[in-house]
Amino acid sequence: AQSVTQLGSHVSVSEGAxxxxxxxxxxxxxxxxxxxxxxxxxxxxxxxKYTSAATLVxxxxxxxxxxxxxxxxxxxxxxxxxxxxxxxxxxxxxTGTASKLTFGTGTRLQVTL
Amino acid sequence: DTGVSQDPRHKITKRGQxxxxxxxxxxxxxxxxxYRQTLGQGxxxxxxxxxxxxxxxxxxxxxxxxxxxxxGSFSTLEIxxxxxxxxxxxxxxxxxxxxxxxxxxxxxxxxxxxL
Numbered sequence: 001a002q003s004v005t006q007l008g009s010h011v012s013v014s015e016g017a018x019x020x021x022x023x024x025x026x027x028x029x030x031x032x033x034x035x036x037x038x039x040x041x042x043x044x045x046x047x048x049k050y051t052s053a054a055t056l057v058x059x060x061x062x063x064x065x066x067x068x069x070x071x072x073x074x075x076x077x078x079x080x081x082x083x084x085x086x087x088x089x090x091x092x093x094x095t096g097t098a099s100k101l102t103f104g105t106g107t108r109l110q111v112t113l
Numbered sequence: 114d115t116g117v118s119q120d121p122r123h124k125i126t127k128r129g130q131x132x133x134x135x136x137x138x139x140x141x142x143x144x145x146x147x148y149r150q151t152l153g154q155g156x157x158x159x160x161x162x163x164x165x166x167x168x169x170x171x172x173x174x175x176x177x178x179x180x181x182x183x184x185g186s187f188s189t190l191e192i193x194x195x196x197x198x199x200x201x202x203x204x205x206x207x208x209x210x211x212x213x214x215x216x217x218x219x220x221x222x223x224x225x226x227x228l
Contacts, residue, residue, distance in 0.1 A: 009153075032215050043117075043204060043219040044156070051214045090155050094215040099169050100146065101206075101217055103155030 002027050004093050006104035014112055019078040021107045023065075023091030026072065031093040033074045034101065035065055038088045047089075050074060061085070086111045115139075117220035119205050125226045126195055133191045134223045138207030145188050146217060147180055149173065150202040162188060163210065195227045 007022040025031060032051055036044040048059025055067045065076045074091060088108050092101040118137045126132050138145050143164050148156035159178070161169045164185040174180075177195075182188040192199055202224050206217040 004155075034216070036219070041222075041224065043119075043221040044206075046216060046218070049214060049216055092155075099144070099161040100158035100171075101148075101156075101215075103157070105153070105155050 002031065002093055002095055002102045004091050004102050004104040006089075006091055006107050008107055009105065010108045010110065012110040012112060013081045015083055016080050019063075019076070019081045019085065019109065021076040021089050021091075021109065023074045023076065023104060024072050025074065025091075025093045027093065027095060031095045033065075033067065034092045034094070035059065035063070035074075035076050036090045036092060038090065038106075040087075044090065047076070081109075081111045083111050083113075085109060117205055117207050117218055119203075119220040119223050121223055122221060123224050123226075125228065127228050128195055128197060130195055131191065131193045132195060132225065133189055134203055134205075134225075136188045136190070136205030136220060138187070138205070139209075139218055140186075142207035142209045142218070143185065144208045144210055145182055146206040146208070147188070147190050148204040148206065150204055150222070151200075156204055159190075192225075195225075197227050200225055200227045 003026045005024045034049045035047040048057045050067045058064045063078045091104040120135045145162045147159040150156040162182040177193045180190045202222045204222045205220045208217045
């Protein structure tokens with residue numbers, strides 16, 4: 001069965017620092033991969049998606065992620081954190097054959113002054 | 114494109130009562146999904162419709178849960194005889210089969226609190 005692992009339930013960075021949120025997937029077939037962001041009491045907003053067209057994917061709000069098949073990873077990065085980036089981030093996978101998205105448990109990003 | 118909408122946004126009910134939530138997907142989307150999200154967890158899949166047909170149900174969807182999408186447009190999720198363990202955020206998402214990327218668009222969710 002497909003599974004998604006997000007290492008670190010809480011990450012704290014200073015404003016202006018690099019953001020790195022980790023995601024690993026388990027699948028014999030490279031899945032479609034997504035990063036979503038969730039602000040308090042809101043739904044999920046898509047940040048970016050990997051669909052095999054390019055291994056480095058750029059998303060909204062300055063975020064990007066790199067698909068590494070050898071490491072079964074899809075880590076999310078942003079060069080310089082803003083206060084507005086404070087939110088919960090979810091990595092999700094879709095195998096292409098199943099209907100559902102499988103989500104990780106999420107990483108809460110805190111940005112400090 | 115007005116996005117996925119859900120109603121109500123918040124629902125507080127007493128244990129044992131029935132509740133019903135509504136989801137309106139993006140108009141041209143033929144796939145609709147329900148997920149449940151408990152505190153500190155990622156969303157978990159509940160069920161999925163393609164047009165009006167319910168094609169998949171998770172084992173999380175007990176007999177007290179029922180979902181419908183009668184005309185292939187909006188969907189309802191009903192929970193009968195609610196329990197405190199049903200307290201969660203219920204998220205609806207939609208997608209279009211032809212997209213090829215399997216991207217799902219989420220609504221704002223309905224937060225259920227069972228007292």
